[in-house]
Amino acid sequence: MSKLTIDNVRDQIIGIDNKVPLLDGRLVQYINLDNAATTPTLRPIFEKVNKFLPWYSSVERGAGFKSRLSTEMYRRAREIVRKFIGADRDSYTVIFTKNTTESINKLAHRIDFASDDIVLRSIMEHHSNDLPWRLNANVECININPHGGLDLDHLDYLIHKFSQHIRLIAISGASNVTGYLNPIHEIAAKAHAIGAEIFVDAAQLAPHREIEMRSLDDPSHIDYLAFSAHKMYAPYGTGVLVGRKDTFLKGDPDSVGGGTIELVTADEVRWAPLPEKEEAGTPNAIGAVALAEAIFCTQQIGMERIAEHEARLSAYLLHKLEKLHGISIYGDTDPGNTPQRLGVIPFEVDGMPHQLLAAILAYESGIGVRNGCFCAHPYVLKLLNVSSQRIVTYKEEVAHGSHAGLPGLIRVSFGGYNEESEVDALIEQLQRIVRKEHHGEYVQDRESGEFKPKGYTENFDPYFSL
Numbered sequence: 122m123s124k125l126t127i128d129n130v131r132d133q134i135i136g137i138d139n140k141v142p143l144l145d146g147r148l149v150q151y152i153n154l155d156n157a158a159t160t161p162t163l164r165p166i167f168e169k170v171n172k173f174l175p176w177y178s179s180v181e182r183g184a185g186f187k188s189r190l191s192t193e194m195y196r197r198a199r200e201i202v203r204k205f206i207g208a209d210r211d212s213y214t215v216i217f218t219k220n221t222t223e224s225i226n227k228l229a230h231r232i233d234f235a236s237d238d239i240v241l242r243s244i245m246e247h248h249s250n251d252l253p254w255r256l257n258a259n260v261e262c263i264n265i266n267p268h269g270g271l272d273l274d275h276l277d278y279l280i281h282k283f284s285q286h287i288r289l290i291a292i293s294g295a296s297n298v299t300g301y302l303n304p305i306h307e308i309a310a311k312a313h314a315i316g317a318e319i320f321v322d323a324a325q326l327a328p329h330r331e332i333e334m335r336s337l338d339d340p341s342h343i344d345y346l347a348f349s350a351h352k353m354y355a356p357y358g359t360g361v362l363v364g365r366k367d368t369f370l371k372g373d374p375d376s377v378g379g380g381t382i383e384l385v386t387a388d389e390v391r392w393a394p395l396p397e398k399e400e401a402g403t404p405n406a407i408g409a410v411a412l413a414e415a416i417f418c419t420q421q422i423g424m425e426r427i428a429e430h431e432a433r434l435s436a437y438l439l440h441k442l443e444k445l446h447g448i449s450i451y452g453d454t455d456p457g458n459t460p461q462r463l464g465v466i467p468f469e470v471d472g473m474p475h476q477l478l479a480a481i482l483a484y485e486s487g488i489g490v491r492n493g494c495f496c497a498h499p500y501v502l503k504l505l506n507v508s509s510q511r512i513v514t515y516k517e518e519v520a521h522g523s524h525a526g527l528p529g530l531i532r533v534s535f536g537g538y539n540e541e542s543e544v545d546a547l548i549e550q551l552q553r554i555v556r557k558e559h560h561g562e563y564v565q566d567r568e569s570g571e572f573k574p575k576g577y578t579e580n581f582d583p584y585f586s587l
């Protein structure tokens with residue numbers, strides 16, 4: 122295959138031409154505008170995995186040629202990840218996990234928190250970078266500013282207030298709701314100045330921007346970082362946790378069993394060296410190979426080209442959305458600022474439930490977006506300015522089994538392969554929706570909150586079946 126570039130990457134997306142059924146019986150090409158959740162697969166990654174499969178065997182567990190080859194490829198994948206984020210071998214260990222969520226849970230268990238240690242995380246975090254800290258440490262929350270970005274003054278206030286009790290600042294590199302990029306190295310320097318550490322949730326950052334862990338003697342270094350391969354065009358079940366070796370050398374692993382030990386006697390265990398100590402059970406060699414290839418693909422295209430392309434598409438969408446009446450956009454609405462953010466744009470059609478809007482886009486134009494609170498309930502409720510009284514009502518409704526009234530937004534998130542014509546299709550459908558010209562009649566399921574066209578039965582079997 123010729124070199125992967127931002128101009129030809131679309132041709133390399135598996136399933137890009139897939140047609141999906143609409144409510145009126147037509148078949149149209151699917152438009153995926155939900156890349157912040159999961160990206161489709163890139164053909165070179167699929168091909169690399171297929172080439173590996175005939176050689177695939179047990180990793181770190183066999184003497185046979187295929188086992189030795191698989192072990193070597195698994196180790197190489199680890200080194201490719203290490204280079205991708207600039208983590209030096211002496212200071213950092215690269216641990217393969219299932220996804221970012223598993224990485225953060227592992228880290229939250231592995232940091233040896235004292236009873237008065239505090240983790241600062243922000244209100245803009247994905248639940249995966251919030252709940253593990255809530256369960257394992259005392260937490261305080263960094264506020265957002267009126268535009269929905271991180272309030273750095275409030276961070277300074279919290280640092281001043283809790284100073285040496287702060288053990289860790291856990292912050293997203295980029296928001297999965299508004300696409301805001303956080304100044305991670307600036308925050309790292311603030312953390313290190315008070316003897317704390319920083320964890321960066323790079324689930325959204327890694328697919329769109331270059332990352333540098335930097336050296337431990339640089340005050341702006343990152344101590345811990347996590348990301349997922351399925352957001353980088355490699356959906357084969359791998360995530361990464363990169364972290365300071367000294368943390369993981371101490372104590373017992375959070376998950377134990379095969380692969381984590383050097384020796385076990387009837388009454389004693391000697392843990393394996395890092396990173397094996399932290400990877401319990403048979404490793405996902407296929408996932409690691411896929412992630413390594415995803416990194417090569419990203420590097421071939423060039424992270425800057427990806428960022429430029431996504432910024433152009435975001436500016437195009439923002440310009441078009443601005444001109445539509447009855448649409449409210451959240452976060453940074455300025456098309457001139459898109460190079461300084463990710464291509465993640467949340468909005469709503471005034472007066473229309475987000476679940477209904479998402480359903481009309483899907484059933485009447487084959488457009489896939491995400492709706493709801495995007496696993497960031499506190500952030501979206503704050504962006505929507507939902508009162509605490511309303512939140513009490515929502516809690517009661519959920520306790521009584523109804524998600525129908527839950528607030529939320531629509532999110533468009535771009536990948537490097539999306540194109541302007543897809544934005545045009547979205548805008549065209551939104552125009553119809555704000556003019557109330559969509560044709561389906563939809564009914565809401567009280568329990569899930571989802572809207573479905575009345576009387577419509579779905580049959581997936583002609584497309585895919587198990």
Ligand SMILES: Cc1ncc(COP(=O)(O)O)c(C=O)c1O
Binds near residue numbers: 247250324
């Ligand atoms: C910012 C952020 N953090 C964490 C996660 C969790 O990632 P995963 O589901 O791959 O564990 C996501 C997923 O959308 C995310 O956007």
